[in-house]
Amino acid sequence: MDGNKKFIKNQAQILSPEAWKLAREIGENPELGYQEYFAVDALTRFLSQHHFKVERPIAGLDTAFLARFQGNKPGPRIAFLAEYDALPGVGHGCGHNLIGTASTGAGVVLSKSKELMGEIWIIGTPAEETSGAKVTLVEKGIFDTVDAAMMFHPGSQNVPEISTLALDALEFTFHGRSAHAVAAAQYGVNALDAMITFFNTIKILKKQLPEDTRINGIITEGGTAPNIIPEKAVAHFYLRAPRRKVLDELRKKVIQCAREAASTVSAQVTWRQFEFSYDDMLTNRTMAEVFAQNLRELGIKRIASPQVAMGSVDMGNVSRVVPAIHPYLALGKGMDIPHTREFTEAVLSPAGEHLLVLAIESLSLTGWDILNDPKLLQKIKREFYQRNQS
Helix, strand or coil: CCHHHHHHHHHHHHHHHHHHHHHHHHHCCCCCCCCCHHHHHHHHHHHHHCCCEEECCECCECCCEEEEEECCEEEEEEEEEECCCCECCCECCCCHHHHHHHHHHHHHHHHCCCCCEEEEEEEECCCCCCCCHHHHHHHCCCCCCCCEEECCEEECCCECCEEECEEEEEEEEEECECCECCCCHHHCECHHHHHHHHHHHHHHHHCCCCCCCEEEEEEEECCCCCCECCCEEEEEEEEEECCHHHHHHHHHHHHHHHHHHHHCCCCEEEEEECCCCECCCCCCHHHHHHHHHHHHHCCCCCCCCCEEECCCCCHHHHCCCCCEECCEEECCCCCCCCCCHHHHHHHCCHHHHHHHHHHHHHHHHHHHHHHHCHHHHHHHHHHHHHHHHC
């Protein structure tokens, strides 16, 4: 490890008590998506104290922010992405208090170098657990001038390179005609019957799909009383596939199933997206290898091979407009299951503190490499353009 990177690591150690205090404060005051005012106040106050220029709100989102720090020399612009929303009833059972603080801490650590080239952005991204504000930030052009973006996530292993499933969230509404269920049933059109046929058709479709493709649905409305023919039935579905192109084809099949189900009882069906669509995560492998090498320099020996996370993240949308990584780092012994109270306790424990410091170190060292090695950045961008065109 050269002198500059030793300086970065040392700054991370110096900052760690302050960063851990911040992570604990956010963890002990959990807030749901788009309500993260305490977390945003704490993170932006921390950044302002370290001489970042803070803009809030951004992109029409009250709890999104952008913090900037310009280095002493011209160079690239890198972004660390901060998440800070919690889960209902569980708190920070996904470790977003660590994610937001790690990204913020990494940016602050880099800002301490007098040799800093380029510009550091910290982008506050609310509501990852619900509607994925990164999708809005992408659509509003926040990432258009960013050269590379990164964040980390607590997990069970150290995994620099991940892929995720693309996601569509679809609401189907079947429209029928109400009538007395006994005295005038012949005049009704049973929307719930159409819905049940739809679910049975989906069950058959599932048997024809690859194992890494998922369809999960629930009925959210199915009628008002047993003696009234339901004139309306509503269901919410999540469709997932390893690639956006595959998911687009799956969506067509599911919509066709809905139309056919409606026709069996002469009902009508409409559909809409009730949440944002997520693209699959396209990890920049060059960046991921740099991150992995920095983990090795930090003494981490157990580094897992590339993996598919069987979930969906709004970072996938970011990865389509800018080279990006979303590595996982092991929390403690890696035994705690995310989205549980046990995970919430773990991120607030000494294991959470240890992970936070490692995340700040590895993110800041990776950021340093990208800012100071033009050939590396050129390789990162070349890979990005080639993979996006394939």
